[in-house]
Amino acid sequence: MAPRKIIIDTDPGQDDAFAILFALGSPGELEVVGITTVGGNVPLALTSKNALKVVELAGRPDVPVYAGCPAPMVRKLITAEYVHGETGLDGADLPEPVTPLQGEHAVNYLVRTIMDAPEGELTVCTLGPMTNLAMAMTMEPKIIHRLREVVLMGGGFFQGGNATPAAEFNIFVDPHAAHKVFDSGVPVTMAGIDCTYTALMTPEWLDALRATGSRAAIEAANMADFYRQYGTHKFATAARPIHDACVTGYLLAPGIYEQRQCAVTVDIVSPETIGMTVVDWWHVTGRRKNCNVLRRIDPAPFFALMLERISALP
Numbered sequence: 185m186a187p188r189k190i191i192i193d194t195d196p197g198q199d200d201a202f203a204i205l206f207a208l209g210s211p212g213e214l215e216v217v218g219i220t221t222v223g224g225n226v227p228l229a230l231t232s233k234n235a236l237k238v239v240e241l242a243g244r245p246d247v248p249v250y251a252g253c254p255a256p257m258v259r260k261l262i263t264a265e266y267v268h269g270e271t272g273l274d275g276a277d278l279p280e281p282v283t284p285l286q287g288e289h290a291v292n293y294l295v296r297t298i299m300d301a302p303e304g305e306l307t308v309c310t311l312g313p314m315t316n317l318a319m320a321m322t323m324e325p326k327i328i329h330r331l332r333e334v335v336l337m338g339g340g341f342f343q344g345g346n347a348t349p350a351a352e353f354n355i356f357v358d359p360h361a362a363h364k365v366f367d368s369g370v371p372v373t374m375a376g377i378d379c380t381y382t383a384l385m386t387p388e389w390l391d392a393l394r395a396t397g398s399r400a401a402i403e404a405a406n407m408a409d410f411y412r413q414y415g416t417h418k419f420a421t422a423a424r425p426i427h428d429a430c431v432t433g434y435l436l437a438p439g440i441y442e443q444r445q446c447a448v449t450v451d452i453v454s455p456e457t458i459g460m461t462v463v464d465w466w467h468v469t470g471r472r473k474n475c476n477v478l479r480r481i482d483p484a485p486f487f488a489l490m491l492e493r494i495s496a497l498p
């Protein structure tokens with residue numbers, strides 16, 4: 185079977201880097217046709233540079249990277265250097281990229297590529313605020329029904345939020361974009377923090393990854409060692425959720441996830457809960473079940489597969 189064609193929209197971010205490396209290490213199943221970047225964990229100039237660093241680390245400078253929106257649709261950008269470091273990829277020792285960004289804006293790239301592709305062929309994987317995809321849907325609504333699926337890292341329900349008590353970071357940064365995507369009618373699969381908090385990367389797993397010896401594996405482990413420092417004081421555990429990689433894991437092994445089709449809405453009005461993904465887990469509203477909600481992952485096969493694929497890179 186031909187590899188599934190995906191576009192990764194991202195704000196690297198160490199966990200974004202893992203998701204991208206995991207995908208590029210799986211060429212038999214996934215074809216990354218392009219990467220689009222957005223302001224999120226760090227400002228757009230850095231997320232774009234980091235995306236170039238990651239494709240070069242993977243030995244795949246042929247994967248085109250398009251810079252997108254520097255800020256959310258309505259609100260001001262909120263960044264997360266406190267987690268990811270000033271560069272957004274602290275912990276890794278990667279050279280300045282020599283590969284140039286593409287000249288086309290990411291939103292124009294998304295519209296053009298989705299309109300040119302056969303209907304139902306492309307999946308967009310969003311790993312940061314969904315500004316680019318929402319802007320593309322606004323620019324050309326026809327792309328909504330041409331997409332196969334949107335698989336996103338964002339949101340949560342049973343675990344509440346990680347940016348506020350109610351909202352997860354990606355949705356909180358641009359709740360209006362998320363609202364547009366969830367409400368658009370495109371098939372959505374959501375890897376929220378309910379799911380990603382069960383994908384806990386341990387120091388032992390990182391040591392095993394590093395021991396495989398490939399440069400990509402070593403640099404990935406090094407950036408993860410930086411990334412997991414933040415959580416150690418917050419969660420009193422050395423094991424940290426590798427959030428964005430859960431999107432790639434779903435594309436490769438959907439059967440290792442507990443999942444349920446639910447109605448999901450995004451709060452864009454309440455000051456206390458703006459950015460909350462309201463998951464109708466027990467179907468009490470009777471609303472359209474617009475989202476496949478990933479609730480839990482089986483960590484053993486997930487981490488075994490991710491180690492295998494990242495260590496297959498140069």
Ligand code: RIB
Nearest residue numbers: 197199311312353354427
């Ligand atoms: O809440 C986790 C999400 O926010 C991840 O995508 C991480 O990279 C940050 O963007």
Ligand code: CA
Nearest residue numbers: 197200311312
């Ligand atoms: Ca991210």
